[in-house]
Amino acid sequence: MSAPTTTAVSQVDVHDPRVDPPPEGWAAFRARCLPPVWDYELLRREAWLAKNPPVLAVVRRGSRIAGALSVMVCRSWRAVDFGPVSRGRVRPRWAEVYLPLLSGYPACVFDEDFADRRAAVREFERALRAYVGPGLLGVIYRAMNPELVPALDGRGRLSREIDPAAVLVNRYSTVDEWTAGLAPEVRQYLDPGVATEAAFGRTDLDPHELAVLLNAHRARQDERAWASGQRSRIGGLHMDTRSPVAPAYLDALVRRPDVLTRTYRDETGRLLAFNTMLDEERGCAVHHWAARPSADGGRKGLYVDCYARCVAHMIAEGRPELTAGRAMLPEKTALGFVTRSLFSVAVPRPVLGR
Structure with a gap:
């Protein structure tokens, strides 16, 4: 030191x-x-x-x-x-x-x-x-x-x-108030009929399974962004200094009492998607999100159901806002999020x- x-x-x-x-x-x-x-x-x-x-x-x-x-x-x-x-x-x-x-x-x-x-x-x-x-x-x-x-x-x-962060300010008394503002093509993905489980402080998850899904999801996002001209090929993200997310890190994260981890699985128990949400009195944050692509057995629109459940938690607990990072801003705008400037x-x- x-x-x-x-x-x-x-x-x-x-x-x-x-x-x-x-x-x-x-x-x-x-x-x-x-x-x-x-x-x-x-x-x-x-x-x-x-x-x-x-x-x-x-x-x-x-x-x-x-x-x-x-x-x-x-x-x-x-x-x-x-x-x-x-x-x-x-x-x-x-x-x-x-x-x-x-x-x-x-x-x-x-x-x-x-x-x-x-x-x-x-x-x-x-x-x-x-x-x-x-x-x-x-x-x-x-x-x-x-x-x-x-x-x-x-x-x-x-x-x-730079690209702003997505923020949903809590102005709702019920989840129905939020869903009423969604377009029909978005609402169709609510309650997709996939087995889901969520809890704070989870000890039942395989961190290696989570890490493989998360790092593959991040790699696909980077490839799409690079193909669209938004990012450099060096490391995917322009001037990318990030490392892959390690299983040992996720193992400690999902065990925390202030981290809500939601999983989605198919009828065989195969992990289709997962989300970690940080929960504090200051606000909630949609943290990690990862899902299998359709070509690998994934289900389209699972993120809409996940966000709906995060919004429901925000409303039920009276949190002032739900933040959701800087990626997929058009999709988040369709869910009612606005942007917060970053520099x-x-x-x-x-x-x-x-």
Whole structure:
């Protein structure tokens, strides 16, 4: 772990979840401000199983954690090996403040009453530069909420609006109110007659089965997007730094009491689709979704039924909103979702910390 860097405003520590213990006060900050994917054990598993392992930067105001940034230290887009990244040699690297396993949520979060965000961001950049060493080329802040941009932007920094996140605001008293707004060609996929089961904290699932289905689904999405000209062939997603989702990660995720996992199976018990939904008082999030294609025995439109059940949970529990990432926006618009703007900011090394 790097030595703390201190100013009159804040202190920033950089932690490697693979080898460092959880920061003091982390559990309380996570519960107060962050979705479940920031759980330290999940961060640890993600880091050990990623080709670009994330580190965790913690911003403190006195002894209290006031902010956090999840940061992938990246090498080549073509890198295929996994495991620890050595800091002993000078190698060109860049860093991405990004949550690759929760699209549409920023990987930079502060307490609502923390006012010195701009100074804290500069302090983070200096701490990260010292942690990574002279090979750090710069930092990319991906998928940031608009209110974060003033703290990230500045001279020599490039910001641009990217694909937005899908959001359904809870203005409904019943599910029927929501379904009434759906087109007939969408409503036909509700209740598809496929066996489905959902529960929090599931221990009955095979994480390898889930991972195979999920990674195949993601690969097909990338191939379709590349074919349509939206993405680069390098890794599927343009400048793709994501890793496949590992069974060990999913095993820990679906066991959590705040993660609702729904499965769909055919009459033989074969897994057709599954979804994980993150559930908090702050709101719900349609997290992972994966389904078999029709050519492999899949059933068309299962995602509509899944979203309907997520909406029903949001309404029943009185959650303020349901978010659903950045993919398949036309399909989500047909389900009543609107969009929330997101921005990315690129910071080259010469202006880091300035």
